[in-house]
Amino acid sequence: MASSKTPRTKTKAKSKTKAKAKAKPTMAQLADKHVLYQGSVQVPEADIAIFDDIFSKIRGRRPMTMREDFCGTAYLSCTWVASHPKRRAIGIDLDRPTLDWGEQHNVATLPPAARKRLQLIQGDVLDGLGDRTELTCALNFSYSVFKTRDLLRRYFETVRERLVDDGVFITELYGGTEAIVELEEERKCKGFVYVWEQARYNPITHDALCHIHYRFKDGSRIDKAFTYDWRLWTIPELRELLLEAGFRKVEIWWEGVDEDGDGTGEYRPTEYEENQESWLVYVVAQR
Template sequence: MLDRFACYELCVQSPRHITAFLRALHGQHPTVLREDFAGTAAISRQWCLEAARAGESARAIAVELDAETSRRAAELMAESNLGASLKLIQGNCLALPCNGQQSDAADVVFVGNFSIGYIHDRQALVQYLTHSLNRLRRGNAGFGGGIFACDTYGGAGAFRLGGIERKHPGRRGEVIRYSWLHEHADPRTSTVRNSISFRVEINGEIAQEWPRAFVYEWRLWSIAELREAMAEVGFSDINVFKDVNVAPGETPRPVDNPAELGDDWIVIVAGRA
């Protein structure tokens, strides 16, 4: 049977595209991924699995605060037989060190699923970016040059209440109805409350249902705010990417013209250490 975490991975995430994008953006065979606000660590698992299939050495560090989510991440890691290549840390990735853990060096630091919005004030954002920059500068055997990347959304509808519903195929012929709802928005503070609900149908009958399976209270950072904070702490080559689907050997192309974004957009903002 599916659970809410499986529905999330099936309906929301695309680990294969993200890991390919991150590797291509780095451009120098990155080894160590740090995934903050990692959820079930789907990106980290994909990172390690791809390297194992290619006979390469790679590691990932996935940090998640929520206890239930961390337990599910550990179960999925065990099912994937990743061994020591993936380290799961249950703790606050905004704390340094995280739950007493040594601050690991990394070649790539990734914050996905709009989770940069868990940081609600600029001082905390700058502090987190500074810690991430320091991790990246210690990566690549001390030569640095790693990348930080996070996603965000915006546009004309960013603070408009309402939602969308989509259907996704399950693993065994189920139909998963996925609903994303903007429940509350305050443009004065750039804060939003969003929720995700799932309903699983088999042969037209409701088999499982999770109303408000995940609820998020985020600060919706603008592209400009993220770029300015990243530049302030010392990141360089800061760019915005709309398309994360990259072919083998292809270099991700940054957004050159604001018209490319359209009325509503999801982007990745990335910079180099």
């Protein structure tokens, strides 16, 4: 019995080892979700060009100091300090591991002189940490984690308080008829497919649950790489809360379209637009 058992066990163990040695990691296993996020969601050079355009049209100069609230990996802040030898940035985020990733992968690639002009702070954007800046931004709808008027107003009051006297706050909002339906949208990126899922929307509270998934050509996937539990605010609500928080003027900058109806990438302030399936605006508040 013993002699027949031993070889059988060995053979099994051998084939298991072989199978293990053969199993290559999937593309999903090899991927880094922050690299995927930066490559699919963020275009910091384009954001900075828009900030420069908006700020200089309002204030007649290019801003040199920027606070990036909800900075995540600080990709935008790093691009900011690299965009001009005098530019400074403060990035604020709650999440230590995400900031650490940004330090290792983004900050570390900056020349030492640019690194000195960047300060990353782990903290709550409600606490008003760091020096005053000319520009504060909160991109990719991150303020939508504040789900009550009181909390969002408090955040806007903090933003206003940490701006210099003629400072400007720029944030984004998305909407349109498709914003409140459950859907999955795919977009091809370099080496992977980005999937945006609007999983749930509650018309009573405007709570919106969204996920980002990533798919790869070997069939592997990262489901729910990022999940957002937001309140989908409206333009008038944001505007009212910013004014209540003490901002002097709040403009809505809408993207122009060419003759084929495609976005031009150029934004201008406006007071009337026809609704669309989906739109993304810059909400621009002057202190």
